[in-house]
Amino acid sequence: MEISKKDVDYVASLARLEFSEKDKESLTQQLDSILDYIEKIKEVDTSKIAPTSHGATGQNVWREDTVVKSSQSTIDALFKNAPDKEGDFFKVKKVMDTEE
Amino acid sequence: MNNKYEVVIGLEVHSQIKTETKVFCNCSTDFHSQPNTNICPVCTGQPGVLPVLNKKAVELLVKTAIALDCNINKKSVFARKQYFYPDLPKNYQISQYELPFAEHGNLNISVDDQIKNIGITRIHLEEDAGKLLHDIGARQLDCSLADYNRTGIPLMEIVSEPDMRSPQEAAAYLTALKNLIEYIETSDCNMEEGKFRCDANISIRPVGQKEFGTKAELKNMNTISGVEEALTYEVQRQIEVVENGGKIIQETRTWDPDEKITKSMRSKENAHDYRYFPDPDLVPVNLDDNFINDIKANIPELPEKRKQRLIQEYGLTEYDANVIISDKALVNYYETAVNSASKETENTAKPIANWLTTELLGKLNNAKLTIKESPVKAEYLGQLVALISKDTISGKIAKIVFEEMFNTNKDPQTIIKEKGLVQISDENEIIKICQEAIDESPKIVAEYKGGKERAVVAIVGLVMKKSRGKANPQMVNKILIDLLKK
Numbered sequence: 166m167e168i169s170k171k172d173v174d175y176v177a178s179l180a181r182l183e184f185s186e187k188d189k190e191s192l193t194q195q196l197d198s199i200l201d202y203i204e205k206i207k208e209v210d211t212s213k214i215a216p217t218s219h220g221a222t223g224q225n226v227w228r229e230d231t232v233v234k235s236s237q238s239t240i241d242a243l244f245k246n247a248p249d250k251e252g253d254f255f256k257v258k259k260v261m262d263t264e265e
Numbered sequence: 266m267n268n269k270y271e272v273v274i275g276l277e278v279h280s281q282i283k284t285e286t287k288v289f290c291n292c293s294t295d296f297h298s299q300p301n302t303n304i305c306p307v308c309t310g311q312p313g314v315l316p317v318l319n320k321k322a323v324e325l326l327v328k329t330a331i332a333l334d335c336n337i338n339k340k341s342v343f344a345r346k347q348y349f350y351p352d353l354p355k356n357y358q359i360s361q362y363e364l365p366f367a368e369h370g371n372l373n374i375s376v377d378d379q380i381k382n383i384g385i386t387r388i389h390l391e392e393d394a395g396k397l398l399h400d401i402g403a404r405q406l407d408c409s410l411a412d413y414n415r416t417g418i419p420l421m422e423i424v425s426e427p428d429m430r431s432p433q434e435a436a437a438y439l440t441a442l443k444n445l446i447e448y449i450e451t452s453d454c455n456m457e458e459g460k461f462r463c464d465a466n467i468s469i470r471p472v473g474q475k476e477f478g479t480k481a482e483l484k485n486m487n488t489i490s491g492v493e494e495a496l497t498y499e500v501q502r503q504i505e506v507v508e509n510g511g512k513i514i515q516e517t518r519t520w521d522p523d524e525k526i527t528k529s530m531r532s533k534e535n536a537h538d539y540r541y542f543p544d545p546d547l548v549p550v551n552l553d554d555n556f557i558n559d560i561k562a563n564i565p566e567l568p569e570k571r572k573q574r575l576i577q578e579y580g581l582t583e584y585d586a587n588v589i590i591s592d593k594a595l596v597n598y599y600e601t602a603v604n605s606a607s608k609e610t611e612n613t614a615k616p617i618a619n620w621l622t623t624e625l626l627g628k629l630n631n632a633k634l635t636i637k638e639s640p641v642k643a644e645y646l647g648q649l650v651a652l653i654s655k656d657t658i659s660g661k662i663a664k665i666v667f668e669e670m671f672n673t674n675k676d677p678q679t680i681i682k683e684k685g686l687v688q689i690s691d692e693n694e695i696i697k698i699c700q701e702a703i704d705e706s707p708k709i710v711a712e713y714k715g716g717k718e719r720a721v722v723a724i725v726g727l728v729m730k731k732s733r734g735k736a737n738p739q740m741v742n743k744i745l746i747d748l749l750k751k
Contacts, residue, residue, distance in 0.1 A: 179538060181349060218342040218543040224551040230284050230321035233291035235305045243309050253300040254410035257351040260397065
């Protein structure tokens with residue numbers, strides 16, 4: 166597996182991250198060595214083992230369908246954590262879906 | 266539609282699961298709440314919070330899956346679907362990718378009296394996104410406003426196979442699916458409130474070609490007829506592109522219900538790369554046999570089965586049965602009416618179906634009322650038909666009584682008593698009225714005796730008029746002819 170700078174650019178853009186050219190170089194190398202390591206792990210025969218989707222052994226962690234309302238102070242705190250508000254709404258940059 | 270091309274349609278339905286709380290937190294799912302009052306640290310994606318699965322949401326999804334004849338995957342896992350959009354405060358949606366709760370189901374639809382079986386690929390559980398406002402009334406905003414009340418509400422995404430071959434089949438599928446879900450009450454399916462939404466994948470291919478054409482994904486259809494209209498437009502658009510030597514590009518298009526066209530959505534031009542991976546915050550679900558069997562045991566009679574029963578038990582036509590089962594409230598109304606009538610007399614099931622589908626539905630439609638809002642109670646309609654069947658009133662008088670029932674909510678006996686509409690079935694009284702009518706119509710009597718048998722109709726009319734429609738019509742006919750032959 167060979168990671169290129171193009172791959173790093175793509176993954177960074179998907180994650181909305183910006184890096185300096187220098188960082189990109191070191192990230193390219195680091196990601197490459199991580200994938201090399203995974204290539205090595207892949208040598209193990211896992212054909213008789215079910216895929217692991219979670220590290221913990223628990224299952225069916227669920228709850229009953231009962232409403233608990235947030236207090237006003239909790240809701241106020243949520244608004245304080247957001248960049249901006251207008252009236253009862255969180256205010257965000259304008260997004261439009263369609264071609265005008 | 267053009268005969269050179271075959272249309273291929275697959276549908277993705279998002280139906281809001283009928284729970285009190287969101288899928289991963291205890292916030293209410295109430296639709297009418299003030300904006301941003303049903304929110305908490307979990308559904309707004311604050312750091313360090315943990316989602317906990319709503320058991321009821323799983324139960325209702327599994328119930329739907331069983332009704333759609335799906336295989337239930339006992340083991341199921343949740344995945345994160347990553348994308349950045351302000352309606353999604355966590356920047357990922359919790360959904361399912363590998364191992365959804367259910368796969369490989371099917372649903373029968375009927376178009377032009379033909380039954381067709383449509384495959385269901387999968388049903389998975391996911392959380393809804395928030396709502397964004399771009400304008401307030403007519404005023405365009407220079408920002409967007411987010412309401413996160415809807416964020417985290419449980420949805421079941423029901424994905425069909427690309428089995429539909431026309432916009433009409435797509436509409437029939439949606440109607441059947443919505444009806445089924447309403448029967449088993451796992452979602453309200455209220456389309457105006459966005460509780461039953463549909464995206465459509467559509468492509469065309471030359472007739473006889475095996476490979477699918479390039480598809481477009483259509484969004485923003487808010488009614489079943491809107492889906493049908495959008496698909497019909499899109500078929501035409503794709504045919505025109507191909508006929509003019511162009512190529513269909515894979516893209517998402519939005520339906521504009523005002524202009525009645527589909528438009529390309531520029532923001533989705535980049536190929537989707539959602540980087541799904543198992544959500545480390547949620548452990549797998551493992552459903553045991555008891556869990557599934559308990560749900561199975563509680564599935565009510567489904568529309569298709571109920572239809573067959575109506576045909577067999579009550580002798581309804583396929584057409585009438587289809588109309589009546591098209592809405593759970595309607596079929597419940599029908600059976601309540603039949604039960605009420607059968608306490609009085611026999612053979613009322615078919616006439617009740619006629620009264621229901623022609624008279625009552627017509628009136629409700631004009632008054633813009635649903636069957637649940639009907640001013641005529643089901644028991645009363647049953648009683649009315651029983652009264653006709655027992656010859657207490659004639660069919661003609663029944664229409665007057667029915668009109669009055671619709672306007673006053675009263676039961677038929679009360680109206681008949683109040684208005685003195687009981688049918689006259691007393692032979693002597695009818696003979697008396699018939700004799701009067703004969704005496705008053707010498708000309709018609711002469712015509713009748715001269716061989717024009719149909720002239721009797723005019724005398725029957727006169728008898729009915731004299732009795733204010735109350736004389737038993739069969740008796741009038743018989744007695745008149747007897748008298749005239751003397």
